Amino acid sequence: MAAASLSQGMKQAERLYEAKHPDVDLVFSYGSSGQLQRQIEQGAPCDLFVSAGQKEMQALVRQGRIDPDDVEQWLRNDLVVVIPKDHKIDINSIRSLALLSGKVAVGQPETVPAGTYARQSLQHFGVWKQMQDRLIFGKDARQVLAYVETGNVQAGLVYLTDARSTSRVRIATHIPSNSHQPIIYPMGLIKNGDQSEQVRSFYRWLQGEQAKAIFLREGFKGAANH
Incomplete structure (x- = not known):
């Protein structure tokens, strides 16, 4: 699940990743970060959550749905x-x-x-x-x-x-x-989701240079640069 503002870049990332990994079929759901948070709380199937705000991610961490060690401060925006x-x-x-x-x-x-x-x-x-x-x-x-x-x-x-x-x-x-508060996009692995190597591999790939390049072209910045 990913914030709606990420949809353009994620669609490009999806095509690129699936082309390199033909055995993987990524399925994305987009919406406001608050709506996606509620869906996860209500048990909607989700392996990876990418939020446009810290509040939604931290709420899921406090509830024990995401391990804080599995949260990456990924991108930022203006x-x-x-x-x-x-x-x-x-x-x-x-x-x-x-x-x-x-x-x-x-x-x-x-x-x-x-x-x-x-x-x-x-x-x-x-x-x-x-x-x-x-x-x-x-x-x-x-x-x-x-x-x-x-x-x-x-x-x-x-x-x-x-x-x-x-x-x-x-x-x-x-x-x-x-x-306003810094606009940071964190992403985190859902504890009761599919924590297979396939999911973790995609999570790590999003943090790499190839994926970051897609989002930098969209106008995002690396979170580490703030």
Whole structure:
């Protein structure tokens, strides 16, 4: 199971890994990290969990579902404000969002790490409360992006990697990283999952240079560089 914001890179990784290991059939499930956490807690079959936030991973560690020794701090990301490509809106800072007349999309803060980071930034700049009646909440990071792509909102707060994945939006401004918690993607092996050598081999491969190169091209950074 992997955070929705990883789907583009994971699909490339899946094709590459299966081409090198014809006997392996990888099956991925994508969604918000909070939704995936709940599915794991409810017993959904899962061997490897990749979250877009520490909170969800640490919750599963505390519950004994993941051994802390089997958690790798893998990738990191940045947060940006995006607008529909053809819209003429002047947004030069996150505070500018409070001056918009239309809706702004963010992830659901309780279940979507991108939404948690967005809320932290909006609170940091003192505009969270005054924007409440104009916020639209997406069920995962990709839905927030879709709201902007279709012009249903004036702006959205998304990961840099999601912004770079489409030609239908443009980046209006980058959000200062000191306004929110570090955006780290940890991955961990599920204790009651298939802990076979096949699963561990893929887990180790994701940490290697070949897999990392895929995600670096998508705009991610190595977690060790933060």
